[in-house]
Amino acid sequence: MGYTCERVGTFAALIAFCISASLATVALFTSHWFDSAILTKTGGIAAGAHVNAGLFWGERVLEYENGARKYNFSVVTEVRAGYSFMARPVWCFCVFFAALGLLWVGVGSFVALFAAISRKRQSVAGPIGIYLWSLLALISFSACVLIYYIQFMATIKNNVLLQTHLDAGLSTQDQARLGTSFYMMLAALAALYFPPTFIFFSHQQQRKARQNAKISNL
Numbered sequence: 001m002g003y004t005c006e007r008v009g010t011f012a013a014l015i016a017f018c019i020s021a022s023l024a025t026v027a028l029f030t031s032h033w034f035d036s037a038i039l040t041k042t043g044g045i046a047a048g049a050h051v052n053a054g055l056f057w058g059e060r061v062l063e064y065e066n067g068a069r070k071y072n073f074s075v076v077t078e079v080r081a082g083y084s085f086m087a088r089p090v091w092c093f094c095v096f097f098a099a100l101g102l103l104w105v106g107v108g109s110f111v112a113l114f115a116a117i118s119r120k121r122q123s124v125a126g127p128i129g130i131y132l133w134s135l136l137a138l139i140s141f142s143a144c145v146l147i148y149y150i151q152f153m154a155t156i157k158n159n160v161l162l163q164t165h166l167d168a169g170l171s172t173q174d175q176a177r178l179g180t181s182f183y184m185m186l187a188a189l190a191a192l193y194f195p196p197t198f199i200f201f202s203h204q205q206q207r208k209a210r211q212n213a214k215i216s217n218l
Contacts (some may be wrong), residue, residue: 007116009202013130013195014112021105023188024141028098031058032179034152036160038062043171050067051160051172053085054181055095062165083188085160090151094144099187101140107134122127141189145182 007114027033031054038049040063049063053075062073078084086094112128157176159166 010116012198016194017109020191027184036176097144104137
């Protein structure tokens with residue numbers, strides 16, 4: 001019974017790892033880490049105009065007299081050129097910690113799968129290792145989210161337009177909001193609390209089963 005509970009716990013941990021990996025991957029490669037409306041010269045919100053971007057690419061839709069124009073842009077290119085809304089070190093650290101978190105989640109998934117079909121226990125290749133890989137992934141994703149949030153509050157809320165747009169009288173001052181991609185990364189982070197929780201409770205059930213077995217044998 002105890003061994004069965006532990007296997008159920010490791011399978012549940014595997015599912016949580018897979019959910020976290022899926023959410024983080026989608027967040028990393030989508031372009032809605034923030035969304036922003038655009039203000040006109042008069043201070044009103046331009047209907048249909050907006051800016052959204054992720055860590056790799058984004059979109060600016062600008063309203064002109066002859067209609068709206070859509071501009072897809074590369075965040076990487078703007079970061080390299082030095083006129084992005086994100087500082088180069090900040091962008092590098094965000095991508096680095098997101099990728100590192102995915103690596104640890106991948107290792108944790110493999111370990112959970114191995115632990116579910118193996119009887120090896122007291123090692124990083126067993127259920128005990130799930131605590132370690134969950135913690136490392138949690139730290140990595142937390143660093144990514146925190147660094148991005150600091151950048152968001154420092155510069156992204158103030159401006160996500162190019163100088164030519166600002167010269168034309170457009171503005172995004174205080175219009176930016178955190179987008180769905182950012183919250184998906186937060187969800188990926190939250191999912192990492194479940195693998196160690198599942199392992200903890202499965203161990204508790206295993207101990208109870210052993211104690212009941214001892215009592216029944218008396």
